[in-house]
Amino acid sequence: MSEKLRDTLIELTNVDRVEELWQRHCELMAGYGFDRLIYGFTRFLTANSLGDPNDFVVLTNHTPAYRxxxxxxxxYRHAPMVRWALENEGQCSWAVxxxxxxxxxxxxKAQRVVAFNLAHKVTAGYTISFKSVSSRAKGAISITAQPDMSQADADAVWKEHGQDIILLNNLVHLKILTLPVPLHNQTLTPRQREALEWVGDGKTMQDIAQIMGLTQATIEKHLRLARETLNVETTAQAVAKAAFHNQMYILEA
Incomplete structure (x- = not known):
């Protein structure tokens, strides 16, 4: 491993904001000629669905129109490389x-996705499907080569730098799983977060009210709003979902 790559890995492991991590990763991939990325992760995978799109973690530097x-x-439901990622682990050239x-x-439907990609000059690249540790979780990233690059060009870059690219993407994926990820309209307020944390610690409504210096009615309000924000029915589901997305027990809200 080169000293430069080692220093980069250390830098990435010390990042504490997903926005900063993603920006740095996009810069690194652009250095290899892959200038547009889209990362997706779900913890709510089933045999028939990837889960509610509002629960996905999606990071991309593609244009708003593409997203x-x-x-x-x-x-994405009909994208051939998404299908590949769901059925495989590792990396795959878009030559397939x-x-x-x-x-x-x-x-x-798949041909329609291909036509959409062509219209947005998404024509060459690689997809990396990350190893899952849960039957409900799946993460993958597609890295698109610059518009002036052919798939043969992308494959040549991969032949020389593929292992480093895999290492960087694997590390960034694992790092994202440790950071608070802002979801679409699903960000908790500090009070909602604190109330959920005390519930997660096994405290009763009476305990939480005393600890937070509020009435039980106000605690119930914070928990109700937290359930609404996270789009779940029960407080137990809210605690689980907030924990999944690292929105609880964080050093900085």
Whole structure:
């Protein structure tokens, strides 16, 4: 391992904000010629669904138009490389898409995703599917080569630097799992967070009211708003979801 790479890894492990981590990672990948990234992670995977899109952790430096079409409008559900990531672990060149298209293996919905990508100059790159430690969790990242690069160019870069790229992406993925991740309209207030933390510690409503110096009615209000913010029905679900996304027991709210 080179001294430069070692220093970079140390730098990344010491980052304490996901926004800073993501910006630095995008810069690093751009240095290899992969200038557009989209990372996705869910803890709510089932046999038939990736879970509620509002619960996904999605980080990207693609254009807003690309994110809207691919994520918010749901094209990801039919993306061939997303399917690959769900069924595999490791890395895959997008050259497989050419092979699938040539063999007539892409259905109409998948072809629509390919056409969307072509329109946004997302034509060459790699997908990395991270190793899962839970049947409900899955994370992956797609790194898109610069518009002037062909898949052959991307494969040449990978042949020379692929192991370093995998190492950097694996580390960033693991680091993201330790950081508070802001979700769409699901950020807790300090009071909501504190109330959930005391519930997580096994305290009663009476205990929490005394500890926080508030009435039980006010504590119930904070917990109700926390449930609404996190889009869950019970306080136990709110505690679990907040913990999943590292929104509890954090040093800085």
């Amino acid at each position: 809207k079409g691919f994520v918010e409008d749901g094209l 898409l050419v092979e699938q298209m040539s063999a007539g293996q892409l259905d109409e």
